[in-house]
Amino acid sequence: MFSLKVSNTFFNLLKNNQCNNIIDFKQPFHRWLAPTLKELKRRKNKLDPEKPVHRKHFLEWNYDTELYAFSKRLGERFDNNLLQSVFTERSYIINEEEKQKEVGIEKPLIDLIDNRELAEKGSSFIDDFVKRYLRTVFPKLPEEGILEIHRFLTNIDTLSNVSFHIGTSELILCSDFPVEKSTLANVLKALVGAIIESSGENQAALFVRDFILTQLADKDIHTIWKPEDPIKLLKDILSNDGIDKIEPRLIGLAGKNTILACFRVGLFTLPVKKMIGLGFGETVDIALKMAAQDSLRHLFNTLETTLIPFNLELNQLCSSTESNLFINEWSQKKLPVRPTYYKLHQLKITNIN
Structure with a gap:
């Protein structure tokens, strides 16, 4: 009975407009909004999927700023021209020259350098460093196993995956978009070559160790x-x-x-x-x-419980001329005498102290 009296009093106040300043019953959106959005969604589903668009077509795109932000994310120092050449593919320069020829320019001038030389330098460094690191960490593993793991770490799928997740796909200048895996892998090699020219091989070794070799962290060698x-x-x-x-x-x-x-x-x-x-x-x-x-x-010595060390530096690795034993000559008596990770770790602690 009490609730009924309260309800009557409330509605009387509404009729007398005495609580307009307390409750606002205006609808925040129109009734036609939901049906319209549903119809637009239905029409969109009938169309073909939208093609991906490069970020350079957006108004807020600033390529120089993006290059600067990329180098800061990696914690590396690059020359602007050198970093731009890392992301410049030969196909992009050819495409730009053809566009200039179409508008009547007989001798097109493109003030850009492609990344072919940097990619070659980076590729040779990655191959050498990965093999040396694996031979140091796995001195008892046959050379066939070392080469197979090396192929896994340096194939297009692995390198393109690393390249994509450090944010290179939006910065690459090439004729195709979305960027192909081979292009992503080539840019990562060129990036290693640029680090060698900018900061030296020691810094490039840290980059390869932290981004490429760590792909073994959740893998079983066998x-x-x-x-x-x-x-x-x-x-x-x-x-x-x-x-x-x-x-x-x-x-x-x-x-x-x-x-x-x-x-x-x-x-x-x-x-x-x-x-x-x-x-x-x-x-x-x-x-x-x-x-x-x-x-x-x-x-x-490749048990599932064995943890691979990812903190070795370039000067702690075996030389490029050393190799592990092949299967046909493998013997515990012939195993190479190399410092184990424990000895390397103790040596590092001693030098710090």
Whole structure:
């Protein structure tokens, strides 16, 4: 009863316009707004998707400012002309010359330098540095594995992914847009070449380490380098050390004759009878293959729990002339004597102190 009286009093106040200064019942938008937006959305969905537009077509675009901001984001110092040549592809210069010829200019003049020389310098430096870093971090890994990981880090997909995520795609001057992967990778190589000319090889090495080598941070080395027959590879390597025979043994099983079967196989050397590997699998063959892979991980010191150091500098790496042992000559007696990461770390701490 009380609520009814309150409601009557409230509506009486509304009729007498006594609370216009308290409540405003004006609608903030028109009734036709929602149906109109829905109709525009429906018509837009019928059309083909919009083509991506380069940011240089926007009014607020300032190329010199963007180049300056890019260098500051990376924490590097570049000459403006050198940095502009990093992002200038040969196809862009050819396209601009053709445009000038179309308007009657017989000898077009383009005051730009393309990035071909910088890309060649950066590419050779990346190849050399990545190999040296991998050989230093993985001294026991065969050279075949080093080369396979090197191919993974320097292929177009990896380099273009790094180049895209540091913000080069909007700054590249080329004839095509969106920018192709090969162009993104080429610009990243040219950027490394520009760092070499601006700040030296030590600073370029830090850039390659921080942006390219760190692509291994969440990777398993043996998912990149996959030997076709790990059992045969293990036998060949052990034979170089005088171990001619290995014996697999079933040391555990669970859920036999079910869809959740699990076999546990261990590999032992004879006649010492020392276990060198352990593997699991839903069949004995799979468990044996996994045990062979586990043995190779222990031999090459590439266990899944091994953390790759990403704080080595150029002067701590092995020389360019050194290489790891190939599979056909791999032996624990022939392994190169190089300082391990622990020794390098202790040496660095000693020098700081």
